[in-house]
Amino acid sequence: MAKLYLLRHAKAGWAQPGMCDFDRPLDAAGREEAAMTGDVMRKCGYLPDLTLCSKARRAQETLEGIAGSLDTGRVILLEALYTEDAAFYLETVRAYGHFGSILIIGHNPMMEDLTLAISGDGEPGALDTLNHGFPTAGLAVLKFEGNLEEAGPGKGYLQAFLTPVSV
Numbered sequence: 001m002a003k004l005y006l007l008r009h010a011k012a013g014w015a016q017p018g019m020c021d022f023d024r025p026l027d028a029a030g031r032e033e034a035a036m037t038g039d040v041m042r043k044c045g046y047l048p049d050l051t052l053c054s055k056a057r058r059a060q061e062t063l064e065g066i067a068g069s070l071d072t073g074r075v076i077l078l079e080a081l082y083t084e085d086a087a088f089y090l091e092t093v094r095a096y097g098h099f100g101s102i103l104i105i106g107h108n109p110m111m112e113d114l115t116l117a118i119s120g121d122g123e124p125g126a127l128d129t130l131n132h133g134f135p136t137a138g139l140a141v142l143k144f145e146g147n148l149e150e151a152g153p154g155k156g157y158l159q160a161f162l163t164p165v166s167v
Helices: 028-044 057-067 086-095 110-118 124-130
Strands: 002-008 050-054 074-078 101-106 119-122 139-144 156-162
Touching (some): 002 110, 028 057, 028 139, 086 110, 110 119, 110 139, 119 124, 119 139, 124 139, 124 156
Parallel strands (some): 050 074, 050 101, 119 156
Antiparallel strands (some): 002 139, 139 156
């Protein structure tokens, strides 16, 4: 059974004058969220074989925060995870689908759009939490019957949806 972990970057500070959005760092709360998420992922056995991470600073700092507690597997940084839409995220999942489990660290609205599109069903509590939005450091855990090369709309099962409040 294949697993897909979709993690929205942790809370970032506002851009300073002259700073572009791409370069926004995590704030103190975001660094704490990332570390807590890594702890929870390790405790729950949510271990990716591959991590695909946006090149945006806040996403990379989220990766660093979770990596303090968790083996993130092979890591690939992709600038397109910052610029492209949920359809691109799904194409990327399929392209790397030969890995047993993939963690994507990216941005909204892509994370929420992708999770909603591929969740055919799920745990009632996870679905209810997701219906309230996809907050920073939110983690969707989806499982698939086949491999991730076959991931598509309605084919995933939302096993868990964790938010900073729930971790």
